[in-house]
Amino acid sequence: MGEPGTKELLSLEELEATAGHHTGRKHTLSILVENKPGVLTRIAGLFARRGFNIDTLTVGPTDDERISRITLTLDGALHPIDQVTKQLHKLINVLKIRDLDPTDTVARELAMFKVAVDGPQRAEVMQICEIFRGKVVDVTKRSIVVEVTGTCDKIDAFERMVRPFGLVEMMRTGEIAIARGRGET
Amino acid sequence: MRAVDAVMECLKAEGVEVVFGYPGGANLPTYDAFVDAGIRHVLVRHEQGGGHAAEGYARATGKVGVALGTSGPGATNLVTAITDAMMDSTPVVFLTGQVRTELLGTDGFQEADMLGITMPIVKHSFMIQHPLEIPRAIHEAFHIARTGRPGPVVVDIPTDLSRADIPYEPVTDVRLPGYQPTTEGNQKQIRQAAKALASARRPVIYAGGGVVNANASAELIALVRSDRFPVTCTLMGLGAYPAPDPQWLGMLGMHGTRAANYAMDEADLICCVGARFDDRITGKLSEFAPRAKFIHIDIDPAEISKNVPAHIPIVGDAKNVLTKLVAEYRALEADSSRLEEWWSRIDGWRERYPLTYEDSADTEIKPQRLIEAMYEATGGNAIVVSDVGQHQMWAAQYFHFDAPRKWINSGGLGTMGFGLPAAMGAAVGCPDQTVICLTGDGGFQMNAQELATCATEGIPVKVLIMNNGYLGMVRQWQELFWDRRYSHVDMGQWPDFVKLAEAYGCTGMRFEDKTTLVDDIRTALETPGPVVVDVRVTKEENVYPMIAPGAAARDMVG
Numbered sequence: 001m002g003e004p005g006t007k008e009l010l011s012l013e014e015l016e017a018t019a020g021h022h023t024g025r026k027h028t029l030s031i032l033v034e035n036k037p038g039v040l041t042r043i044a045g046l047f048a049r050r051g052f053n054i055d056t057l058t059v060g061p062t063d064d065e066r067i068s069r070i071t072l073t074l075d076g077a078l079h080p081i082d083q084v085t086k087q088l089h090k091l092i093n094v095l096k097i098r099d100l101d102p103t104d105t106v107a108r109e110l111a112m113f114k115v116a117v118d119g120p121q122r123a124e125v126m127q128i129c130e131i132f133r134g135k136v137v138d139v140t141k142r143s144i145v146v147e148v149t150g151t152c153d154k155i156d157a158f159e160r161m162v163r164p165f166g167l168v169e170m171m172r173t174g175e176i177a178i179a180r181g182r183g184e185t
Numbered sequence: 186m187r188a189v190d191a192v193m194e195c196l197k198a199e200g201v202e203v204v205f206g207y208p209g210g211a212n213l214p215t216y217d218a219f220v221d222a223g224i225r226h227v228l229v230r231h232e233q234g235g236g237h238a239a240e241g242y243a244r245a246t247g248k249v250g251v252a253l254g255t256s257g258p259g260a261t262n263l264v265t266a267i268t269d270a271m272m273d274s275t276p277v278v279f280l281t282g283q284v285r286t287e288l289l290g291t292d293g294f295q296e297a298d299m300l301g302i303t304m305p306i307v308k309h310s311f312m313i314q315h316p317l318e319i320p321r322a323i324h325e326a327f328h329i330a331r332t333g334r335p336g337p338v339v340v341d342i343p344t345d346l347s348r349a350d351i352p353y354e355p356v357t358d359v360r361l362p363g364y365q366p367t368t369e370g371n372q373k374q375i376r377q378a379a380k381a382l383a384s385a386r387r388p389v390i391y392a393g394g395g396v397v398n399a400n401a402s403a404e405l406i407a408l409v410r411s412d413r414f415p416v417t418c419t420l421m422g423l424g425a426y427p428a429p430d431p432q433w434l435g436m437l438g439m440h441g442t443r444a445a446n447y448a449m450d451e452a453d454l455i456c457c458v459g460a461r462f463d464d465r466i467t468g469k470l471s472e473f474a475p476r477a478k479f480i481h482i483d484i485d486p487a488e489i490s491k492n493v494p495a496h497i498p499i500v501g502d503a504k505n506v507l508t509k510l511v512a513e514y515r516a517l518e519a520d521s522s523r524l525e526e527w528w529s530r531i532d533g534w535r536e537r538y539p540l541t542y543e544d545s546a547d548t549e550i551k552p553q554r555l556i557e558a559m560y561e562a563t564g565g566n567a568i569v570v571s572d573v574g575q576h577q578m579w580a581a582q583y584f585h586f587d588a589p590r591k592w593i594n595s596g597g598l599g600t601m602g603f604g605l606p607a608a609m610g611a612a613v614g615c616p617d618q619t620v621i622c623l624t625g626d627g628g629f630q631m632n633a634q635e636l637a638t639c640a641t642e643g644i645p646v647k648v649l650i651m652n653n654g655y656l657g658m659v660r661q662w663q664e665l666f667w668d669r670r671y672s673h674v675d676m677g678q679w680p681d682f683v684k685l686a687e688a689y690g691c692t693g694m695r696f697e698d699k700t701t702l703v704d705d706i707r708t709a710l711e712t713p714g715p716v717v718v719d720v721r722v723t724k725e726e727n728v729y730p731m732i733a734p735g736a737a738a739r740d741m742v743g
Contacts, residue, residue, distance in 0.1 A: 007667045034363060038300060038312065045304050086487035092309040092329060095363045 023076035026055075026152075028107060028177045030185050031070040031088065032062070032096040039093045043070065046087050052079045056109070056152075056174030067095065071176045073152075098185060100177050107177040111155045112137070113146045116166035125165055132158045143168065151175070188316045188346060189214040191353040192280070193222035195323040198355055201251055203227060203242065203613055204280075205235035209255025210295055211282030214347040227613060227642055230634040232259050234606035236266020237632065239277045241610030243270075244593045245568055245620075247400060249331050250277040250610065256284050256344075257295030261302065265600060267337045268306040272597025273421060274398055276335035278326045283312075285345035299341045308336030309364075316349035324356045333366030334485040335398055366484060370501030370509060378456065378480045378497045379513035382412070385454035387476075387527045390414050391437065394421030394596065395459015395483060396503050397589040402426070404507035405458065411514050413524045415531055417445035419460050420577075421596040424586035434531065435540070438466040439732045440578040443538035446738040448531055449474050456480040459503045462492040463597070472737035482506050538730070540582050545723065548698045552576065552651055552722045555702065556583035559621065559649065562706035567619040568593065568611050572604030572628030575657035578728045580623050602631025608646045609635055619647065619710055626652040626676055633685065639715035640690030647710055648691075648717045650682055653724045661727045666734070686717035694718040 033039045040059060047054055057072045074081065081099070088097050100107075117125050122144060129136060129146045132154065138145035148158050152175055159170060179185040186194075192215065196204070203225040208216040219226050229235035232254040239250030254263045260281040270277045284293040300312045309329045311322040319342065326338040382388055396405050396418075402425045409416045409432055416426050417437040426433055435442035437449055449455060455477045460466070467473040470492060481488070481495035482503060489498040499506055542553040556579050559569070565587055571577040571594040586592045593611055595603035608622035629650050639646050660674040686693030692712050696705045696719070709716050729743025 037314070038304075038310075041301070042304060049305055083487065083491060086489075090485070090487055092361060092364045 022078070022080055025076050026073055026102070027076045027081050028071065028073050028100040028102070028105065028175060029085070030098045030100055030177060031072070031094060033068050033070055034093040034095065035061070035066050035068045036093055040070070042091050042093065043088065046084060046091070047074070050079070050084055052084060056172070058174040058176050060176070071174070073175055100179065100185070104180050105177045106180060107151050107175045108149055109152055109155055109173055109175045111148050111158070111170060111172040113148065113159070113162055113170050114143055114168040115146065115162050116143050116168050118142050121165055125162055128158070128161045134158065186351060186353045187214065187218065188319050188349045188351050189218040191320050191351060192323060192347070193218050193224060194353055194355070195320050196224055196251065197222070199249065199324065199327045204251040204253055205229050205238040205242070205610065206253025207232050207235055207255065207259060209259045209282060211256035211284055211344045212253065214344060215253065215280070215282065227638065229606070230637050231632065232262035233265055233602065234609070234632050234635040234638065236263045236277070236279065237269065237603050237606035238610035238613070238635070240266060240270050240275045241570060241593055241607030242614040243275050243277055244607070245590055245611035246614040247590065248614070249327055250275070251280065252277060253280045255282040255295065256299070257297045260299040261297050264302060264306070267303055267339065269595055269598045269600045269603065270337035271306045271308065273595065274335050274394060275337070276330040277337045278330050279337060279339045281339060281341045283341045283343040286343045289343065299339065303339050306337070307339050310339040311341065313340065313342045313346055316346045316351045319346070319351070320353060321356050325359050325361060328359045329361070329364065333364070367486070367500045368484070368502040368505055370482070370499050370506035372509065374497055374499045375506060375509045376513050378499060379510055379517055381454055381478065381480060381497060382456060382514055383517045383519035386523055387451055387453040388414055388456065389448045389452040390416040390456045390458065391449065391460055392416065392422045392425050392458045393419040393460025396422055396425040399459065399484070399503035401504035401507055402589045404504050404511065407511045408507050408514070411511050412519060412521050413528060415448055415527070417441070417448065419463070419466060419596070420581055420594065422460060423581060423592045424589040427587040428585040436581050439468070440582065440728050440730070442540060443730055443741055444531055444534040446732065446741055447534050450737070450739045451530070452477045454478050454480070456482070458482045458507065461488045467492065468732040469735055469737045545699065548700055550697065550699045550702060550720060550722045552653065552726050553579050553583055554699055555649070555651055555720055555722060556580050558702040558706055559623070560584050561703045562710065563619060563621070567591070567621050568615060570594065570604055570608035570611055570620065570622050572624035573599045573601045574625045574628060575661065575728050576623055576625050576651040601628040604628055605632050605646070605648060606635045608648070609639055609644050612644045612646050620645070622646050622648040624648060624650055625657060626650055626654065627656045636686065636689035636691050636715060636717065644715060645713065646715050648715070649706070649709070650717065650719050651722055652682070652719050653722050653726070654678065655724060658728070660725070664725070664727070682717055682719035691715040691717050695721070697721045
């Protein structure tokens with residue numbers, strides 16, 4: 001066993017077998033922050049320092065102009081997130097953090113897909129679009145752009161359906177999420 | 186009023202007596218304000234020295250230290266000190282100049298993105314964007330630095346904004362809705378902790394620098410003596426419990442005593458106060474204190490269960506929590522005879538494994554002997570500021586610190602070059618006390634330029650260089666773990682430290698004889714002004730005992 005600080009060789013397996021508690025599921029963190037310059041960098045920096053990869057990140061205003069909301073998702077199967085949540089709390093500009101319980105949360109993401117289709121294929125894509133309650137927002141002779149809203153999973157599913165038709169590109173906003181029921185998120 | 190004059194008013198309102206700084210283009214306005222401000226300014230010779238001096242001042246006095254630098258290189262030279270203050274939770278406000286706002290982000294002359302560079306190493310930082318923000322930012326910086334878990338705060342002020350004319354009104358409130366440190370401690374949890382302590386048969390109290398920061402030494406003593414609890418301190422906590430003492434086990438960790446480390450290893454309950462289970466404490470984490478349940482008292486919730494899962498977490502100020510814990514514990518009237526067996530086991534270790542070394546047969550000074558001689562010469566009445574390396578560990582082992590704030594060192598970051606400037610800051614903060622800088626021939630050279638500051642300002646630091654001609658700690662590791670393949674650890678014989686001292690306007694001395702060492706040290710301490718002593722010690726001596734890297738505490742060697 002290669003020990004730190006000694007000359008013994010470390011195997012790659014040992015390097016990979018680093019400890020840490022993994023929840024094994026996706027986490028959606030909803031963070032209220034003061035609307036000040038540099039806040040996003042401070043938050044992103046905390047994740048970077050631990051070597052965490054943020055899957056999605058959205059920032060937007062709240063009903064109070066001094067406060068913004070950041071919604072970010074990351075994979076709890078890859079990263080132990082409880083410690084980083086505590087670290088986030090230490091940031092002076094962070095007001096509130098919630099690790100949203102997926103069963104008590106409505107999450108939505110907006111995506112736009114540009115698909116290279118014409119003629120009969122276009123009709124087929126439009127049909128899929130209808131099933132997913134998407135909307136066609138642009139059409140040319142050789143392409144259409146479809147707008148879809150839903151959970152990440154739904155958007156993933158839509159992508160799988162339209163990809164074979166010739167997906168030119170796809171834009172996703174990242175999820176926003178709100179707690180179910182009367183209480184605030 | 187000019188914004189910079191408002192800065193001075195803020196500093197005075199915060200009770201600042203002294204700042205350590207270095208002028209430059211971007212903080213010219215600030216330096217102009219110093220002319221009339223009536224605040225002592227110590228002109229250091231390198232911004233890093235100023236940063237560490239502010240740390241030493243803060244650690245010795247318990248007040249917030251202040252360091253100043255200009256933009257660009259002045260600011261980046263502060264980075265090591267800022268990191269050091271972060272790692273050791275030292276309250277310091279760093280004021281840096283910045284290029285004027287129209288040049289921001291253009292690679293202007295002496296521009297460095299100080300906010301970006303320091304983001305991971307500050308408790309908080311302020312980039313001033315409007316001159317009216319300045320007073321509030323300064324006051325909030327002090328508030329953040331000193332409250333909760335203390336730490337460094339950077340305030341970066343563009344030079345044009347500092348010249349602005351603003352109305353100054355004292356700021357008495359802070360508006361930090363996202364910053365409300367928990368200080369009280371949950372009463373239910375505290376009661377649980379008291380019960381756990383009362384039923385523990387092999388308890389250990391493990392205290393760290395947080396106790397010193399919280400000025401909770403008396404409360405720690407009260408807890409330890411509310412029963413026959415064994416107590417050990419981390420490197421940062423030394424002095425929080427007075428040594429020597431029947432209930433004192435010595436320091437724990439990599440170079441701690443066997444009694445302390447074995448007690449942790451066999452404990453059934455560890456009560457951690459203001460410490461963070463650092464890897465230098467735990468050794469191999471998976472085999473650390475395998476039978477113990479943990480009470481973890483800390484002001485910083487992010488420390489709880491970070492390395493070791495806490496069974497009874499208590500977030501709060503150590504002074505507050507310990508006061509309540511002592512009251513709860515006393516109410517339980519636990520039977521201390523349950524600890525008989527535990528103490529006989531601990532006493533066994535203390536008898537069998539005292540800290541010891543083989544003294545030289547001739548006049549050669551063993552490094553451990555130097556520390557003992559320092560203790561004898563001072564009677565323990567000194568602030569000892571160490572650098573980083575073997576001498577630091579020997580001082581921690583052999584100098585018995587009987588009160589907090591008498592032992593100042595760079596624990597978390599392990600910054601070589603910390604010693605001299607930090608001692609300088611401590612001496613400025615505590616002019617009535619003897620301040621010894623114990624350093625190595627390596628670390629001393631990393632900030633030796635501050636001798637000029639000491640000489641110029643008449644700061645009477647007594648520097649003892651434990652000179653073995655090696656980067657001793659690295660050499661020890663190369664000897665023990667890298668087959669004695671010494672690689673670039675031999676420091677050679679230069680400089681001549683006596684001549685160097687004299688060149689800087691200090692008194693230089695050289696000690697080589699152990700038989701006169703105690704008297705020689707007394708002579709050095711009685712010599713007025715800054716003194717530098719080149720103490721020649723055994724070249725190859727190792728710090729023992731030792732938990733080898735990655736090994737478990739029970740497998741200590743040496």
